[in-house]
Amino acid sequence: MTLRERKQQQAREQIIEAAFALFAERGFAQVSVTDIAARAQVGRTTFFRYFGDKQEVLFADEQRLIDEFTAASTASVPAPRDLAGALLQLWGLTFEMREVVLGDHASFPVRQRLIAAVPELQDRSGRKMQRIAEALEQVLRARGADPELALLASQVGIACFRVALQTAGEDPQKVMPAMERVVRLVISTASPSP
Known part of the structure; x- marks a missing residue:
């Protein structure tokens, strides 16, 4: 620099x-x-x-996160063949980039309180989530996933992240464990019983 x-x-x-x-x-x-x-x-x-x-x-790291997810699309990873595989790839990517995903831990509670209280910030947060979902969809497509699977997995992945944020409240340390639980719950629910 x-x-x-x-x-x-x-x-x-x-x-x-x-x-x-x-x-x-x-x-x-x-x-x-x-x-x-x-x-x-x-x-x-x-x-x-x-x-x-x-x-x-409040959303200062959005473009950086999208750029980092986009860069991850070049990773040599086998194409996911089903929803479980695609979600696990997205979960791994999210966990790997958790510091960027969560941002500054000290300001995390303030951001979450403001988004919960201010409708215009809720709208902005929703648009941010959609942009991130689109970036994740492109990651999966670049890795060879079927376009429909990539779209579905990216939207389900964002839903898992939203649930994790609500579950964690204002504690950034709880987001990733909550997201892992939610992703595994979705996978176990979507997979047929043996």
Whole structure:
């Protein structure tokens, strides 16, 4: 990283930290972009260089996660042949990238509270989940999965993640164990009994 890139990364991180601190103190609606910029000690122009609005700050790692999932599509992995195999591949990928999936553990509870309380953030979160599902579908297709199976598995995988988030509440440490339980429950329910 060049000095300029490090300074840009530092400014972006300052904005994210400031926003989460203010959201925790005041709630989402009571915080403006001007408030965030002032707390981060940057100008409004700098804020808008990194984020289109204050909602985007809450979902700052979305593109990074999609990029990392997309990069995983090049892995040499056998094509899944059924829903169980596809879900296990997606679970493995999600677990491998858990730090990016969950984001900063300190801000996780604030994000979850805000999403639960603010309808516009629930909508934004839903759109984020759909974009991630589309990236996961492409991963499975690139690995040779049947298109219909890839679509189904990616949507079921996102549903498993949503259930895990609700089960975990505000504790990021509980998300991955909850997701594994849910994925295994779906697989055992979908598989015929011997």
